[in-house]
Amino acid sequence: MKTTIIQFPGSNRDRDMIAAITLISGQSPALAWHTDTTLPDSDLIIIPGGFSHGDYLRSGAIAARAPVMDAVREASEKGVRILGVCNGFQTLTEAGLLPGALMRNAGLTFVCKNVKLEVANNTNPFTARYAQGEVISCPVAHHDGNYFADGETLQQIEDNGQVAFRYAEGTNPNGSQNDIAGIFNTAGNVLGMMPHPENLVEPAHGGIDGCRLFEGALNMLETQAA
Amino acid sequence: MPTYNATVTVRLKNGVLDPQGKAIEGALGSLGFDGVEQVRQGKTFDVVLDAATQDAAKESLNAMCEKLLANTVIEDYAVEVAG
Amino acid sequence: MPTYNATVTVRLKNGVLDPQGKAIEGALGSLGFDGVEQVRQGKTFDVVLDAATQDAAKESLNAMCEKLLANTVIEDYAVEVAG
Amino acid sequence: MTVNNTHPITPELVAEHGINEEEYARIVELTGREPTFTELGIWSAMWNEHCSYKSSKKWLKTLPTEGPRVVHGPGENAGVVSIGDGDVVVFKMESHNHPSYIEPYQGAATGVGGILRDVFTMGARPIASMNALRFGEPDHPKTRHLVSGVVAGVGGYGNSFGVPCVGGEVNFHPRYNGNILVNAFAAGIAKEDAIYISKAEGVGLPVVYLGAKTGRDGVGGATMASAEFDDSIDEKRPTVQVGDPFTEKCLLEACLELMATGAVIAIQDMGAAGLTCSAVEMGAKGDLGIKLNLDDVPVRETAMTAYEMMLSESQERMLMVLRPEKEDEAKAIFVKWGLDFAIVGETTDTLRFEVFHQGEKVADLPIKELGDEAPEYDRPWVEPGKHSPMERHMFAPPDDYNAALIKLIGSPDLASRRWVWEQYDTMIQGNTLVRPGGDAGVVRVDGHPCKALAFSSDVTPRYVEADPYEGGKQAVAECYRNLIATGAEPLATTDNLNFGNPEKPEIMGQFVAAIRGIGEACEALKMPIVSGNVSLYNETNGEAILPTPTIAAVGLIEDHACMARIGTADEGDALFLVGTEAEHLAQTLYQREILGEECGPAPEVDLQMERARGDFVLAAIRSGYASACHDISDGGLAIALAEMCLASDCGADCEIDITYPHAALFGEDQARYIVAVDHEWANMFAANSEGSGVSFARIGTVTAEGAGARLKINDLVDVTVADLREAHEAWFPDFMAQTALAEAAE
Ligand SMILES: Nc1ncnc2c1ncn2[C@@H]1O[C@H](COP(=O)(O)OP(=O)(O)O)[C@@H](O)[C@H]1O
């Protein structure tokens, strides 16, 4: 399975993501620059966290209009798995690849801490290696993670089982509607999430519960992953 | 080509939650400003641009809003070009 | 007391660096919008407030700007109250 | 359009530049004539306190700066220290006090930006930051606004840039009401053979301007930063600089990419008086002249004068001397990152600093003399007086030990700083092993299987005020202990010396005595000073801040499998006090918070004892005996125990052999630690302590985790950990909730 990580000026968790993918898959990911118009052949495309273009205007807004995003959109239409974490999630919503928008945190401040995450739908490869309803502790670090969609869209997201993760046990750090922490697109091949599974893949991170997300996304067998 | 000064205003759509506006409402209250019923925060962009005519400038600014300046999922925009 | 709709516009003072505006200029350029010479980003606050008169509303809004809405070290503000 | 660069030089103008008559006479002599307006600006920038260290230089020279691991000591952008395997850690601390008082968000943000630039200019990728903050009393009308703005600014810049914050300090005291302190620390890692310095080499080589464009930001800022505040401060406002962390992040990547190509001969970031200081430094260090053509400087405003360009403090800029054959390659890298790249001058063999603008020579000055001949003052100073001793019986015991403990743990200086550090990205880069909330922050060395670095920042200003010499020692000693408590070997130190007006002999006396203490402690504890910063004139209307020499240090953990944390004590562990029963109650938080007084002598620091106990604790941690460790500082033994219970989410049952309970529990005697040891190892640990001659006492046992956890000490203290937590966690958010959300509109 081949992974490509997209880099924008201002991306800053790209290095964390590269390290996580390399650790888990044993292969270094390919890298694509924001001005690229084509992408290497990939099974998983990741838009990492950070402050692309400083998050100026709106988080992820300028990145979402970069040339490389046309290639990402094309790949997504072909069913390639796409993961956006934090700024990547913001970018995917700005690009229209995921519904809704990520607004300023309700508390208005940047927040970096561990939250409880509940797996809301494990019938997707991204989440298949978690139990339905399983709760893990996972770090978040963002300023604009307050998920918003209009009533109708929100209803559809819920009805379609598009919610991948929810903040659990009263740990919603940003005021997100329905405690939404991560969502799929309708086809199920695009996942956007605010928490950082890439910072949860080594015992030194305080836990390795993030590994299963990448293992699922990369179709790794349980035995391989052990 | 003549140069135009324009102002683009981008506001959250009705019904879209505005955490900053809410916080400001609260803050104004605690600063002793009574009678504030609502605050909604938006953005302005003061743009200096060259265009063939005022209409062309306006058209171009509308396109900028659609493509970048506003997130039309949650925001509306208005364009004003000074003569 | 009557209710007024007002708009407060807050802009960076001349000469104060505007990284956001600069980034937007660049993004517009790479999206193919030619002729954009400058973009400066500012804020608007749409305020609904109760006040005895329009002048009282205006005065109160000016005070809000001085105390909270504008950072007068680097920003200027303008207040407009609809009649 | 041509702009007017001439301006008559009057005595008033000279005075406005902070240059006194004697200094001006010397300037005329060195220039060989009356300086031009631009030249006057250049001289004033080079000779003000901030750049020239004219009041402090004499004393800074006395600090120990050498050691077997030191690669570059003070004098470069940051200190460079070997951590083995060809790797070095590059670090420094710097203040942005005045700008943060004027505009807290931008002042703090650009402070962080400046220190990060100092680190990556040397070729190091930043891996950790800290911030030491001092604010006025909590109830002062400005305090909340300043706290919320400064914290948002530190976070806003560092989070976007992408460096984890691993520690810092927050203190409140009325003496900072009119002068807050924002001291920012950054550290990076590089290869020892790939370090870049500012010394230019070679004649006729291009001088390149990199980064963001020049505006009028901060013109006069270097002068402002060295001027005492008065009520006319508002008029000095238009010089506020705005930070752009995005550009800085691009500049980091571009610089590291460029350095890897071998194109860079010398590089210097533009800090205070940007173009002036950076160009002069590169030339003077390399025994070269520099010619600049200001027509080629990228500007973002129209009609800028030579004076303004030479003094601008626009952020995110660098100056570099380039290998000419690499020009195209270098330029391509900067274009890729969307940054300006312009050749603005060349190196010469004239030893002159020549500046051209619009075809006119606006400055022609002797480059070495600009720096080397800066005045150096031996300012008059008086030895600070000593307080007479205050015995422990002179202090009242608390009416209720439980209430006193709860009050202390929830007091402004001891309450949890979670509200602060949760606004900072503490785990980006994936290497943070210990986040804020423990003793030192710990970060793995990327790519190394087992090494890690520990970072701590410390000073207890009330001690320094009471006794600058002991207080100076104590700042270093506490920093040392915080590193030791994680299992790190302290390597080297950076300082940020914040004081009042050095023209007052009492203030100068504080400075001199504090440096003496710092120097002795750094010598004894083998933590040489490798970089630092001095911030003087922190006074408002004649009242100075508490003397605040912030000390930050770096320690090396050879194997992070053998380290200790505050939060890993387990039920059943034996608790040991390393050290003896405390006796010193003057200048303690007990005295201030419970008795409502702040007087008497500071605790004394016995450096030999610090060293002996530190060595012992370090060895115990490294051999795996310690399941948890915490040093004893503010608030004394009872607070340290409470902090360990809170962090480990456990209780403790202590039976301590003491003669004078409130002094034993709350005294702030130095050189002490609490170590939790697995009960199986407890006897071995005790035997080792005895063998090493270090005083110790077994003081209790760690008890069960969870809801019912209690901290019990003799028949004095019996509180639930939940109550301690409530008090500890509540103060900061409650305090800030009363803010008018001044940053709501940001
Ligand atoms: N401004 C800050 N930013 C990040 N961490 C901070 C800040 N202030 C305090 N901390 C952290 O809070 C903890 C307690 O601080 P402090 O009481 O000063 O520690 P100590 O007594 O060990 O020196 C430490 O881990 C420290 O790093």
Ligand SMILES: [Mg+2]
């Ligand atoms: Mg400590």
